[in-house]
Amino acid sequence: MLLSRPTDLAAQFEIQRHAFAREPYPSHDVRISRLDRLLALTESHESAIVKAISADFGGRSAHETRLAEIFVVRAGIRHARSHLKHWMRTRKVKTDLQFRPGYNRLMPQPLGVVGVVSPWNYPFQLAIGPALAALAAGNRVLVKPSELTPHFSALLHEMIGTAFDPGELRVVTGDAETGKAFAGLPLDHLFFTGSTSVGRQVAIAAAANLTPVTLELGGKSPAIFDASCDVARAVRRLAFGKLLNAGQTCIAPDYLLVPAGTADSVAAQLSAVIAELYPSLANNPDYTSIVSARHRQRLVDLIQDARAGGARVIEVNPANERFDDTSSKLAPVLVVGATDSMCVMREEIFGPVLPILEYHSVDDAIARVNRSDRPLALYWFGRNLANRHRVLRETVSGGVTINDCLWHLAQENQPFGGVGSSGMGAYHGEWGFNAFSKQKPIFHQARWNGTSLFHPPYGATFNWLLRALETIS
Structure with missing residues (x-):
């Protein structure tokens, strides 16, 4: 399996960045199409997924793969499909009396290009779980699976390549050095699952670009x-x-x-x-x-x-x-x-x-x-x-x-999700959708309103109004 060099990573990132710029707010139908394709891949490749993961482990229970990986992913996709329209809605938010008749709205906005670095222990679930949430939220997704599961990583690369355009969802493969380069991309969000020690390194690499991170780590439970x-x-x-x-x-x-x-x-x-x-x-x-x-x-x-x-x-x-x-x-x-x-x-x-x-x-x-x-x-x-x-x-x-x-x-x-040394951020269901969205607050100002009374030149009227507002806020 060919490794993805840093130059390859940069090129693949640019493909997705430009694709997002052309369609920064995918419709509900487009997002459903992506989830449907992901579900179809999961169901049509179940046997191949089981065999590839078993080959990487040198013997992995097929029943455990079906339960802990395929079942969990399938349930996550179906849950997202059922609730996506509700999650995508622009919501009414309470508006304080002093700002009426203006009103507030909260709009979930896709972030852009999301990177997912997944581990070897549950290679399918922990790659596709975050990816499906990011796709539901309207993002483009790059996935870097573990180099310790080469059979599965090759299969995932092939599966995704047959059903998704590189500008939608792409799998990049490679060793630990490729992983470091991946974490250093100027992504709009980076999702990492792995050890606490490596999670610290990932957070440091992401910080150079001010990339927000979700870290799913471990610890002694x-x-x-x-x-x-x-x-x-x-x-x-x-x-x-x-x-x-x-x-x-x-x-x-x-x-x-x-x-x-x-x-x-x-x-x-x-x-x-x-x-x-x-x-x-x-x-x-x-x-x-x-x-x-x-x-x-x-x-x-x-x-x-x-x-x-x-x-x-x-x-x-x-x-x-x-x-x-x-x-x-x-x-x-x-x-x-x-x-x-x-x-x-x-x-x-x-x-x-x-x-x-x-x-x-x-x-x-x-x-x-x-x-x-x-x-x-x-x-x-x-x-x-x-x-x-x-x-x-x-x-x-x-x-x-x-x-x-x-x-x-x-x-x-x-x-x-974790807390402290076991991680930061959370996903699954609506929390996954929100993790990969910007909840954008919007205030709609009315044509006739009283805020002009706060414009300069300041004087007694301004002082009186400010004191009045302080008593009711």
């Missing part, structure tokens, strides 16, 4: 088992959330907090549930591989560091299969007794490794969450409403699912 929770039900839902895509999910539970004295029991129940969900691992098509040997070795190093530090490491390997350095898979691992000094508690894990920590009170659990950077997600399991309200009010996270994992991401009627 906690799960909390309250003393009131149904543990048997909670561990099954937690296991699903943790092991989807073999833990290579930005909102996967990164560590589990359980009441004091229950870590061993919870670990035993989790192990049993994991064995039930995945009775074998090596040749099980439901259990996804680790994307690369480098990433797998990083996870192995995290486990070895925890073991060397005195933590109890529990490998969940129901069929007692052998996983050596040549394997692309990694058996699920529970880490009981991890400490803050261990790498597994300092780094985002992004794999099938789950530390289990005990807490003594709700205050203790809240304090533990708040000692770390603000996470992208938080999961709370329990029936005690007072404790739930405290956790929701006294912690800050990008989003929350109660009594389950991950599902807040799939809500098109709610925003999805």
